[in-house]
Amino acid sequence: MNAKSQVEASSLDTVKLIIAVGIIVGAILGFYYLDAYSQLLRVLGLLVMMGLAALLAYQTAMGKSVWDFASASKMEVRKVVWPSRQETVQTTLIVFVMVLFMGVVLWLFDMMLGAILRALTGSG
Structure with a gap:
């Protein structure tokens, strides 16, 4: 692996990932629990919460390494003939x-x- 993707893990990474998973689970449960509201509002709320969870997960060492891997994969796809x-x-x-x-x-x-x-x- 390249040196850019090897990021030091902090002690709060596990907590951040657990909170991100909790946000995702809460967003999905909220989407189904609030079925009396407009589907557009529920989908928008779900997307906002997923974005928030992704942003929180990106703040961890694992999130940064996944982002680096996705970026490198995108560059490799461009090289394919x-x-x-x-x-x-x-x-x-x-x-x-x-x-x-x-x-x-x-x-x-x-x-x-x-x-x-x-x-x-x-x-x-």
């Missing part, structure tokens, strides 16, 4: 033809085994 539309269509067609071919081969194999079984048991 994605296939062109033509490559994607060609690959999809190859997969489709192979699945169809294997389906026919397995169907013929099943028919052959069924005929052999009927011939051996004399039930055909």
Whole structure:
């Protein structure tokens, strides 16, 4: 790991994470408990509480390392060479033809085994 993501953990990190989880649980319970109110208000309240919990969790060493990991992952995704539309269509067609071919081969194999079984048991 890089030195940037190795942050010293403080003694209050566990307390902060427990409070953040408590905020999330409280927000979800409040969302369902206050069903008499408008759904828009409940969703907005839920989003605000989730943001508050995320902000609190970010203040911990684990939260900062998760944020650093997400940032590094975002940078890595930008480096990926994605296939062109033509490559994607060609690959999809190859997969489709192979699945169809294997389906026919397995169907013929099943028919052959069924005929052999009927011939051996004399039930055909």
